[in-house]
Amino acid sequence: MSNTLGEFVQKKRHEMGLSLRDFGKLCDISHTHVDSIEKGVDFRTGKKVNITNETIKRLASVLGVDSVYLFSLCDEEIEPIYFRFAKTAKEIGATEEDIEKALDFLSYAKNRENKNND
Amino acid sequence: MLKIGKIKTMTKKELYILMDKKRVEIGMSNNEYIFSPVNSIILADKYCKNLEIIYKNFKETKICSILYKGKETTSICLNSKRSTSGRNFDCMHELIHYWFHENELFMCADKESDYYEWEANEGAAQFLMPYQIYLPLFKRTRIKLLQKDKYLNTNELSNSICKELSTYFNVGTLAISVRMQGLSYELLQYEQGVSINNLDIKSATQLGINKSYS
Numbered sequence: 001m002s003n004t005l006g007e008f009v010q011k012k013r014h015e016m017g018l019s020l021r022d023f024g025k026l027c028d029i030s031h032t033h034v035d036s037i038e039k040g041v042d043f044r045t046g047k048k049v050n051i052t053n054e055t056i057k058r059l060a061s062v063l064g065v066d067s068v069y070l071f072s073l074c075d076e077e078i079e080p081i082y083f084r085f086a087k088t089a090k091e092i093g094a095t096e097e098d099i100e101k102a103l104d105f106l107s108y109a110k111n112r113e114n115k116n117n118d
Numbered sequence: 119m120l121k122i123g124k125i126k127t128m129t130k131k132e133l134y135i136l137m138d139k140k141r142v143e144i145g146m147s148n149n150e151y152i153f154s155p156v157n158s159i160i161l162a163d164k165y166c167k168n169l170e171i172i173y174k175n176f177k178e179t180k181i182c183s184i185l186y187k188g189k190e191t192t193s194i195c196l197n198s199k200r201s202t203s204g205r206n207f208d209c210m211h212e213l214i215h216y217w218f219h220e221n222e223l224f225m226c227a228d229k230e231s232d233y234y235e236w237e238a239n240e241g242a243a244q245f246l247m248p249y250q251i252y253l254p255l256f257k258r259t260r261i262k263l264l265q266k267d268k269y270l271n272t273n274e275l276s277n278s279i280c281k282e283l284s285t286y287f288n289v290g291t292l293a294i295s296v297r298m299q300g301l302s303y304e305l306l307q308y309e310q311g312v313s314i315n316n317l318d319i320k321s322a323t324q325l326g327i328n329k330s331y332s
Contacts, residue, residue, distance in 0.1 A: 085223060085225065088225055089181065089225065092180055092225070092227035092228075092229065094176075094178070094180045094227075095177055095178060095180075097177050098176045098178060098180065098181055101175075101176055102176075102181055102195070102225065104174075105172055105174055105184055105186075105193070105195040106184070106186060106223070108193070109186035109188070109191070109193035109195075110186070110188075112170065112191050112193060113186070113188035113190060113191045113193075116168065116188070116191050117189070117190055
């Protein structure tokens with residue numbers, strides 16, 4: 001299974017000289033989740049790790065890279081709608097800040113839909 | 119109706135007929151004497167399932183609006199940086215996607231990126247500014263403005279027409295200006311005496327003027 005995003009995060013984390021725990025603190029996500037992202041597998045379930053839009057944004061912020069770039073590294077099966085959406089926003093020339101606002105809207109709209117489906 | 123890949127495409131004329139039918143279906147008239155401008159936000163609230171409209175303060179106007187169309191909910195994001203009348207057009211654009219397109223997500227930008235975007239733009243334009251009303255009004259407004267000041271240059275005249283029509287249709291001046299360009303072939307016929315109901319409706323692509331998605 002390819003895990004381009006995980007490999008990229010691990011490489012950058014090593015370059016920053018940070019442990020899983022320290023990097024997790026900076027991103028405000030647990031070190032076990034960072035580990036799962038780097039390996040591409042959720043160890044509790046044994047399935048492919050689920051990475052949310054919010055997590056991508058936090059990772060991008062700490063790594064100092066464009067979140068759309070991180071989306072482009074994701075396996076499309078993770079959250080394809082976010083990937084396509086961010087890519088389109090980038091293509092029309094939207095700024096990183098505006099893309100984040102658009103992604104926030106999408107997260108909100110999807111949560112609203114999921115709550116109504118429950 | 120043509121088919122490109124999996125997408126069934128319409129000509130400009132077919133699209134306009136569809137929009138006119140939709141207007142009539144929901145009780146709106148194409149008669150200029152009883153015409154009133156459309157408030158697309160009220161319209162969307164009435165016709166979209168479980169709608170919530172969210173205003174985001176985007177830094178730029180490149181993202182105009184976004185539609186998320188779920189099975190149980192609908193969410194529309196409008197750019198608060200844009201004017202109220204500009205947002206009226208943007209919301210109508212999303213409503214056209216909602217009514218006629220099956221995708222879950224649409225992002226409307228300040229440039230047309232594919233066939234669906236062309237259809238939503240041209241459809242929203244016809245829905246908010248039916249050519250049957252736009253063209254006679256355009257002609258009358260131009261005559262009126264020139265009678266008032268015969269020394270108006272082309273730019274001043276064009277800007278003044280856009281302002282007047284923008285208030286009348288409750289859309290931004292940019293939408294009026296784009297509509298003016300989009301209807302130039304039809305306007306020419308109308309000016310030459312062809313009646314509104316007999317106009318030959320053709321898109322820029324059909325006329326070989328430039329590339330669009332129609």
